[in-house]
Every structure is written in C-alpha cells, then in structure tokens.
C-alpha cells in the first residue's frame with residue numbers, strides 16, 4: 001500500500017466536493033476528490049432506466065446565483081430548458097394550487113371559514129411566543145390551517161411533529177401570506193403564483209447531472225474510494241479498497257454521523273453527539289407509465305396520512321426527453337428516519353402501496369400500464385432540525401475544528417442546503433483549506 005501525499009483531499013463528489021475542487025482550480029491549486037460510489041455527483045446524479053431518466057429525488061435548479069446559472073448554462077448550452085413552475089397540493093380529494101393558504105377556494109366551506117377565522121385571530125396576537133415550529137405555524141397561519149396542512153405535512157416529510165422542530169431552517173420556504181392574499185385566494189377566480197420556486201431550469205437531456213458535466217470533467221475524482229478511517233494526527237486516510245493516502249488539508253462532505261466514527265481518537269461524547277443528529281431517508285418509487293400527460297404539475301404535495309408519499313413529481317414536466325415517446329414517469333417520495341420512523345424491511349415493499357395510493361387519488365388511472373418500476377432508497381435526505389440538533393452539532397463541529405478537518409455541504413454543515421448552497425459551502429471550505437498552515 002503506497003502512501004501518496006495529496007495537498008488537499010476532498011471527500012465526496014457531490015455539489016459540495018465539486019465546489020471545493022472548483023475553488024482550488026480557480027486558485028491554481030490541486031485537489032483530489034475521493035468518492036465511495038462508482039459514479040460521481042452525489043445526490044445530483046441522474047439514472048437512466050429503460051429509456052427513462054430519474055434523478056435522486058426531483059432536482060431542478062432555481063438558483064438566483066448568476067455565476068452558478070452561468071456555469072450550468074455553459075455545461076448544457078442550447079439544451080437549457082426554462083420552465084414556469086406549476087405546483088399543486090392534494091388533500092382529501094381536493095386538488096389545490098400551491099401554497100394552499102392563498103388558494104383556499106374550492107375547499108369545503110367549513111375548512112375555508114375555520115382557516116380564515118383562525119388566521120385573523122392569530123394575526124391579532126401581539127408578540128406571540130414561538131418556541132418551536134408548531135408555534136411558528138400557528139402564529140403565521142392560525143391553528144386550523146396549521147393543523148390541517150403544514151403540521152400534517154411535517155409529520156410525513158420530517159417524520160416527527162412540528163412541536164419537536166426548531167424554526168431556524170424555515171427561511172423563505174414557507175410563504176407568509178397577507179390577509180388580502182388569503183381572501184383573494186378564497187374568493188377570486190385566480191390567485192397569484194407565490195412559491196419559492198417560480199420558475200426553474202433543467203437540462204433537456206440526461207437529467208440534472210448534465211449541469212455538472214464541466215465540473216466533473218475538470219476535477220480529479222477517484223471513484224470507488226470509500227474512506228473508512230482518518231488519522232488526523234498523521235493526516236492519513238484509509239479506504240475500504242486498501243489504499244492509504246496522506247493529505248495536507250482535508251475537506252469533507254461525508255455525512256457527520258458517518259464521518260465522526262471514522263476518525264481515530266474521536267471521544268465518546270463526540271460520537272454520541274454525532275449519533276443524535278437526525279436526518280430523513282427517502283425511498284423513491286420510480287414508475288414509468290404508458291401515458292405521457294400524467295399531470296400538469298411539476299410536483300404535488302400530499303397531506304393525507306393514508307397516502308404513504310409526501311411529494312410526487314412528474315419528470316416529463318421538467319423535460320420531454322426524460323421518458324420514451326408516448327410514456328410518462330412518476331417519482332414518489334416516502335420518508336423515514338432512523339431516529340423517528342425507521343424503515344423496516346426492503347424499500348421495494350413500498351412500490352405496491354405507492355401505486356395503490358396513486359390510483360386512489362386519481363394520479364394513475366385504472367387502465368394505466370406501469371412499464372417500469374423500482375424503489376431507490378437514499379440514505380441521507382433532509383436534515384431534521386429537531387431540538388437536539390444545535391447542541392449536538394456544536395460538539396461535532398468543535399471537534400472537527402480541533403482535528404483540523406474542514407466540513408462542507410448539506411451533510412457536513414448539517415443544514416437545509418440546496419445544490420447552489422452546497423457548492424458555495426464547498427468553495428468556502430476550500431478557501432479555509434488554503435489558509436491552513438502548509439505541511
């Protein structure tokens with residue numbers, strides 16, 4: 001096992017790792033990415049299956065960062081598609097445009113009345129006390145709406161209750177509607193499109209990963225290199241394939257609960273803190289259907305407990321070339337977490353319940369033929385901002401700081417980062433690597 005000295009070793013070839021490598025190149029410095037899988041791209045990978053293309057969860061670009069837009073545009077050239085987002089919701093037999101709060105029209109009268117009554121009441125509470133996400137939802141939308149829609153969605157999507165979540169992740173994700181907007185959406189024939197995704201970009205061919213062609217092509221990536229051990233004193237990496245490598249600086253986008261146990265000498269309290277960090281895992285059920293026009297919506301949110309999926313997307317609305325001629329596709333997301341809702345059994349067991357649910361709510365018609373089906377489990381999906389997160393994260397990041405290991409990305413920062421934010425997080429970590437004393 002020969003040891004090679006790498007000036008900056010980067011763990012993981014997702015957006016964060018690619019961002020780190022890109023920054024080093026821009027600074028005229030070398031970085032090597034080590035990736036455990038046999039393909040690069042992390043979560044942004046797109047998979048070709050029997051003429052269909054499925055991303056690892058629906059991935060569209062809605063970045064406002066002009067530099068990143070330019071990079072993506074350069075990667076796909078004239079293949080860039082710009083799509084106006086139409087997003088909707090399904091609740092107890094009703095199809096409602098997103099967000100529901102400004103589209104109450106068409107719901108049962110008693111629901112609409114209760115939502116508006118409680119909304120007005122909530123807005124009249126001066127200085128409401130907000131200790132958790134449930135408090136935030138009630139203060140923002142009123143009790144009836146909060147309980148009927150976002151609190152139910154939270155249980156499905158985050159696998160825990162809104163009362164168990166903090167609010168530091170919310171940002172622009174949930175629209176704060178004015179009374180006028182709520183009333184307009186309840187009474188008027190049309191309501192404005194107010195979603196944090198108004199329009200998005202997607203490559204015509206090959207799925208989201210096509211945006212990263214240049215970044216992947218320009219980076220030195222060693223695939224099938226799963227880091228299994230790190231000696232921060234000797235600055236040495238050990239890989240599952242038997243290879244060892246010395247590094248000058250180390251930038252990691254490996255999920256923290258996996259990273260910490262790999263580090264020699266990580267104290268028990270740090271390991272325990274890393275184990276307290278919670279994240280959802282998602283079972284993606286990918287279906288190919290012998291009908292192209294399955295839905296007008298790019299994706300739909302589902303609130304009913306009886307339906308296993310939280311969100312269902314329709315990739316053909318991203319690009320007509322991600323399904324064979326005359327066919328359409330569906331990607332349903334079913335959420336679990338080790339901490340709150342463990343996935344018992346095989347991911348494949350969710351295919352039939354998903355198909356059954358899609359039939360019950362009318363997404364699939366009785367005569368639709370499923371021509372492709374698979375379950376794709378994704379181990380790390382969305383960070384759960386539960387009450388334990390902040391304190392545990394402080395311990396973990398403090399330890400990494402002392403060990404001289406730089407972290408980045410969604411699962412290194414342990415935040416709700418989109419692709420563009422993961423990329424810039426990688427860039428910042430590379431910048432910190434360059435500032436470390438040379439060795």
Ligand SMILES: Cc1cc2nc3c(=O)[nH]c(=O)nc-3n(C[C@H](O)[C@H](O)[C@H](O)COP(=O)(O)OP(=O)(O)OC[C@H]3O[C@@H](n4cnc5c(N)ncnc54)[C@H](O)[C@@H]3O)c2cc1C
Pocket residue numbers: 011012013014015016017034035036037040041042043044056057058059060061062225226227228253254255258282333380381382408409410411412417418419420422
């Ligand atoms: C369902 C879903 C839908 C999403 N949709 C969107 C969207 O529409 N738009 C958007 O902008 N963002 C979206 N995101 C967020 C986006 O996926 C992330 O922000 C981004 O991809 C994170 O990149 P990353 O590099 O931080 O992590 P990752 O992409 O997970 O990269 C980490 C890499 O590290 C590798 N790795 C792990 N362990 C080891 C090890 N021991 N040794 C070596 N390598 C290792 C992994 O294989 C992986 O390649 C979505 C996320 C999910 C879960």
